[in-house]
Amino acid sequence: MKPIRVTADTDLQWKDSLTTESSLVRRLLIAAAFFYLTLFLFIPLAAVFAEAFKGGMAAYVGSFLNEDALAAIRLTLLVAFVAVPLNAVFGVAAAWAIAKFDFVGKQILVTLIDMPLAVSPVISGLIYVLLFGAQGWLGPWLAEHDIKIIFALPGIVLATIFVTVPFVARELIPLMQSQGRDEEEAAITLGASGWQMFTRVTLPNIKWSLLYGVILCNARAMGEFGAVSVVSGHIRGLTNTMPLHVEILYNEYNAVSAFAVASLLTLLAIVTLAAKAVVERKMLSPIIVADPVLPVQAGSSR
Amino acid sequence: MRLMLKQPSVLPGFGLTLGFSVFYLSLIVLIPLSGLFVKTSTLSWDQFWDVITTPRAIASYQLTFGASMVGAIINGLFGSIIAWVLVRYRFPGQSLVDALVDLPFALPTAVAGITLAAIYSPNGWIGQYLDPLGIKVAFTPLGVLVALTFIGLPFVVRTVQPVLQDLDREVEEAATTLGANRWQTFRAVIVPELWPALLTGMAMAFARAVGEYGSVIFIAGNMPLKSEITPLLIMTKLDQYDYTGATALGVVMLVTSFVLALAINLLQWWSTARHMNQ
Numbered sequence: 001m002k003p004i005r006v007t008a009d010t011d012l013q014w015k016d017s018l019t020t021e022s023s024l025v026r027r028l029l030i031a032a033a034f035f036y037l038t039l040f041l042f043i044p045l046a047a048v049f050a051e052a053f054k055g056g057m058a059a060y061v062g063s064f065l066n067e068d069a070l071a072a073i074r075l076t077l078l079v080a081f082v083a084v085p086l087n088a089v090f091g092v093a094a095a096w097a098i099a100k101f102d103f104v105g106k107q108i109l110v111t112l113i114d115m116p117l118a119v120s121p122v123i124s125g126l127i128y129v130l131l132f133g134a135q136g137w138l139g140p141w142l143a144e145h146d147i148k149i150i151f152a153l154p155g156i157v158l159a160t161i162f163v164t165v166p167f168v169a170r171e172l173i174p175l176m177q178s179q180g181r182d183e184e185e186a187a188i189t190l191g192a193s194g195w196q197m198f199t200r201v202t203l204p205n206i207k208w209s210l211l212y213g214v215i216l217c218n219a220r221a222m223g224e225f226g227a228v229s230v231v232s233g234h235i236r237g238l239t240n241t242m243p244l245h246v247e248i249l250y251n252e253y254n255a256v257s258a259f260a261v262a263s264l265l266t267l268l269a270i271v272t273l274a275a276k277a278v279v280e281r282k283m284l285s286p287i288i289v290a291d292p293v294l295p296v297q298a299g300s301s302r
Numbered sequence: 303m304r305l306m307l308k309q310p311s312v313l314p315g316f317g318l319t320l321g322f323s324v325f326y327l328s329l330i331v332l333i334p335l336s337g338l339f340v341k342t343s344t345l346s347w348d349q350f351w352d353v354i355t356t357p358r359a360i361a362s363y364q365l366t367f368g369a370s371m372v373g374a375i376i377n378g379l380f381g382s383i384i385a386w387v388l389v390r391y392r393f394p395g396q397s398l399v400d401a402l403v404d405l406p407f408a409l410p411t412a413v414a415g416i417t418l419a420a421i422y423s424p425n426g427w428i429g430q431y432l433d434p435l436g437i438k439v440a441f442t443p444l445g446v447l448v449a450l451t452f453i454g455l456p457f458v459v460r461t462v463q464p465v466l467q468d469l470d471r472e473v474e475e476a477a478t479t480l481g482a483n484r485w486q487t488f489r490a491v492i493v494p495e496l497w498p499a500l501l502t503g504m505a506m507a508f509a510r511a512v513g514e515y516g517s518v519i520f521i522a523g524n525m526p527l528k529s530e531i532t533p534l535l536i537m538t539k540l541d542q543y544d545y546t547g548a549t550a551l552g553v554v555m556l557v558t559s560f561v562l563a564l565a566i567n568l569l570q571w572w573s574t575a576r577h578m579n580q
Contacts, residue, residue, distance in 0.1 A: 042402075120555050
């Protein structure tokens with residue numbers, strides 16, 4: 001890294017020299033940051049893959065090619081396939097109501113949406129056991145009608161939906177609030193139907209954030225452990241999702257297989273982070289051009 | 303005058319979207335959560351108090367809250383440094399580091415759990431160097447601290463970073479021009495600006511750590527009275543079909559979460575209010 005020197009030719013460099021530290025302090029701070037990140041990010045990330053490939057490629061692939069692993073992958077995909085679209089629809093609906101209208105009790109609604117983030121995953125599972133479990137409110141009625149929710153697929157789906165409720169809504173609300181209502185109001189005033197306004201004005205405006213929200217929601221849905229662990233019952237081949245399968249393998253001292261399945265989930269996390277970076281870049285440029293507060297200035301200055 | 307519950311607007315879909323949102327949230331969040339309190343109300347106060355004050359429960363609170371607190375403080379320090387370095391300096395691989403900071407958010411907790419346990423076990427990548435020094439991390443309370451520090455990492459960075467980005471450098475220039483050295487400027491000009499955001503981030507990391515389960519249980523060893531966190535104690539009670547015990551402890555955790563969420567909201571409000579005054 002080049003130290004910044006005081007030179008007369010650019011104003012910027014001169015200003016920087018007033019508001020930055022000595023080169024030694026800068027190096028120390030960067031070193032401290034990297035030390036911490038290495039300890040808590042780089043080493044764990046590398047360790048997942050190192051442990052997964054410890055037994056060689058054949059053992060790695062073999063970790064996926066058995067009934068239990070395939071059943072876990074199928075179940076995880078199925079749960080996400082139900083939970084993510086539901087929460088995406090909810091997220092768009094809630095963001096529309098909250099961002100585009102002023103009404104009494106809005107703050108309560110926002111707080112409720114955030115609630116699952118504040119609650120321990122174990123509690124997220126517990127509340128469904130209390131509702132639908134054998135000793136729960138609806139337990140006797142469900143048993144009478146031979147409906148299984150806890151220790152079965154519906155419980156896993158419900159717990160996953162609960163945990164992932166906030167993700168799409170939280171991405172969309174601040175964006176839609178900052179975009180304001182002008183464009184939609186114009187569309188409606190010019191005679192567009194509600195659906196036309198949504199597909200031609202709102203959706204194009206929010207598509208990147210919506211996509212990122214969905215990816216985030218999906219990552220959490222596929223990776224949720226605590227809440228699902230409470231309601232699943234850990235029945236192999238039936239109610240084991242991928243994270244639960246990782247736990248079972250690990251507890252059986254089958255580290256290679258545990259980390260192999262974990263590496264798949266880690267790739268999902270990396271894809272999520274990459275998506276975030278891409279969406280942030282996409283969002284940066286159009287917002288500056290189409291600043292809803294200063295449409296005239298933005299147009300004339302270009 | 304008619305009571306105005308909603309400001310008039312030409313935009314369509316208010317009734318539909320609000321109705322659906324309220325219905326969905328009631329079904330998924332509100333009714334199940336209130337079930338927890340209803341279940342607790344079947345206990346007498348004495349019963350409730352007995353369940354939540356057993357020595358095992360109290361030991362678990364001490365560990366959970368203590369380790370979460372220390373983790374939040376560690377993240378407060380290093381998170382600020384990382385945010386500072388990311389905003390103020392340029393170095394190779396910067397955008398990669400920036401993106402990776404969110405890894406503890408995105409990584410499934412079970413994956414984090416087994417990975418940290420493997421790294422810090424006596425023959426693991428880091429554990430092998432700590433073991434000869436007599437430092438045992440895996441399967442001790444220290445392991446709980448490591449896991450809770452890991453999952454709290456993004457919070458401070460992501461709350462301090464935007465404030466640092468918006469910080470007006472002219473104030474720092476003025477301080478320097480008026481004769482303050484860099485450390486004085488940092489202490490008297492920059493720190494007061496960052497303080498609310500830093501506290502918010504630490505409170506968020508703390509709140510997240512208190513409820514954490516997946517990343518802790520693999521590295522903790524889970525010995526009652528020693529390295530057992532409260533969420534795990536709830537899980538144990540559930541496995542033993544002690545629903546009342548699990549519910550009582552659940553209420554303690556839930557009330558704590560509410561109080562923390564409220565505190566975070568107040569901190570955020572303070573943070574933005576100060577920001578607006580600039």
